[in-house]
Amino acid sequence: MDFIRVLFSILLPPLGVFLQVGIGGAFWLNIILTLFGYIPGIVHAVWIIAKK
Numbered sequence: 001m002d003f004i005r006v007l008f009s010i011l012l013p014p015l016g017v018f019l020q021v022g023i024g025g026a027f028w029l030n031i032i033l034t035l036f037g038y039i040p041g042i043v044h045a046v047w048i049i050a051k052k
Contacts, residue, residue, distance in 0.1 A: 002049060009045035013038075016045040020052060 009016025017030040026048050034041030 005049045006046060009049060010042055013041035013045035017048050020049050 005016050005019050007016075008019060013034050014027060014031050017027050021027060026044075030041055030044050030048070033044050
């Protein structure tokens, strides 16, 4: 299941975070980071998935 989350995190970072933690602070932070730049959103999403 983590492989699927990481794959979604690379394609669409907020989706990967949503699958890991749901709608919460990390999800909204990831949306903001993705809007500022695609790479920061990916890094944050993979970090959230690896942390759990």
